[in-house]
Amino acid sequence: MTAELNRKVVLAKRPDGVPDESCFRVEDEELAPLENGQVRIDVSHLSIDAFIRTTFEEVAYHGGAAVSATIVALGVGRVRESRSDQFNPGDAVMAPFGAQTIATLPDVMLQPIDEKRAPMTASLGVLGMTTGLTAYFGIREVGRVQPGETVVVSAAAGAVGCLAGQIAKIDGAARVIGIAGGAEKCAYLTKELGFDAAIDYKGEDVDKRLRELAPEGIDVYFDNVGGPMLDVVLDQIREQARVVICGAISQYHGDMSKGVRGPNLYLRLAERHARMEGFAVTHFGAQFEEAEAQLVEWLGADSLKLPEQIENGIENFGATLQMLFEGGNTGKLLLAV
Ligand SMILES: NC(=O)c1ccc[n+]([C@@H]2O[C@H](COP(=O)([O-])OP(=O)(O)OC[C@H]3O[C@@H](n4cnc5c(N)ncnc54)[C@H](OP(=O)(O)O)[C@@H]3O)[C@@H](O)[C@H]2O)c1
Incomplete structure (x- = not known):
């Protein structure tokens, strides 16, 4: 039986202007054994955000990505394996997973998602x-x-x-x-x-x-x-x-x-x-909790609507990011991996 692999998208080279396909490379990697305090997550959806493009430069407000590094992205997913007493298999979580299908992170980087208040993807959209x-x-x-x-x-x-x-x-x-x-x-x-x-x-x-x-x-x-x-x-x-x-x-x-x-x-x-x-x-980090409570209330009362546009496949990460810059999306652009 072949071991399951993580598939990730790395920055192949820095773009000169608009990034084309040659700026992205898809790589598969074997999963290392989990260490104490680490959690492994099956990434479900990635948030396609404009700031990601800015990290392709050497110097950037959100930190310039190294060439060959996994591209940054926020996402939601479900815990598949845990060596933390904070998270159990099946838990829904949000974190800066990066552009990959299986993320392995220390538990301190994960935020639990309360699926009773809204579907998981809302944590990247209305509540994101x-x-x-x-x-x-x-x-x-x-x-x-x-x-x-x-x-x-x-x-x-x-x-x-x-x-x-x-x-x-x-x-x-x-x-x-x-x-x-x-x-x-x-x-x-x-x-x-x-x-x-x-x-x-x-x-x-x-x-x-x-x-x-x-x-x-x-x-x-x-x-x-x-x-x-x-x-x-x-x-x-x-x-x-x-x-x-x-x-x-x-x-x-x-x-x-x-x-x-x-x-x-x-x-x-x-x-x-x-x-x-x-x-x-x-x-405004200190006010996130109070703002989230207000957004949950508006969402529940149908006072806020946000269409989700969901593209598919980690291999399409680069093309999906480009959609933001070409006006290819209405509402929240997500990538289902
Ligand atoms: N301050 C913060 O903390 C913060 C946090 C998150 C996001 N942002 C900013 O919020 C803005 C929206 O981000 P988003 O993630 O919600 O993306 P988005 O609005 O869902 O997608 C970007 C939209 O921008 C329009 N656009 C792209 N290039 C354009 C151009 N050259 N001229 C005019 N319109 C253009 C496109 O729509 P059209 O079809 O209308 O062209 C596209 O759909 C971005 O500037 C982002 O950097 C700021």
């Missing part, structure tokens, strides 16, 4: 750190959306964007406008998720449409995209506006330590006594 918690803190703590305000969200049909728009509505925004690529995504936002309007940046003039939809200006811009779109919105902010720098996915294909395309119109902040503030979700 890089998705639900990010949207929650971006809207509540950084954007501080107030009742009656006008909120604009970019990459609005993506995982964080879908939730940011819905949380802004829950917090009383009078008008939530999503910016997304394609008429189908825009229709989804307005018909299914309760956005008041959506702009297809691939087919419409965003500047003109925003002036029509928000003639009095924008109070909060939840930015996931950066680049030229940030300037378009900055030009239309109101007095005391808040610009939330959640991410800048248009700027991730390169060495970000050497600079990205920043806003030309940042002086609108001075002219309108406005504020631009960035954040990483980890800055």
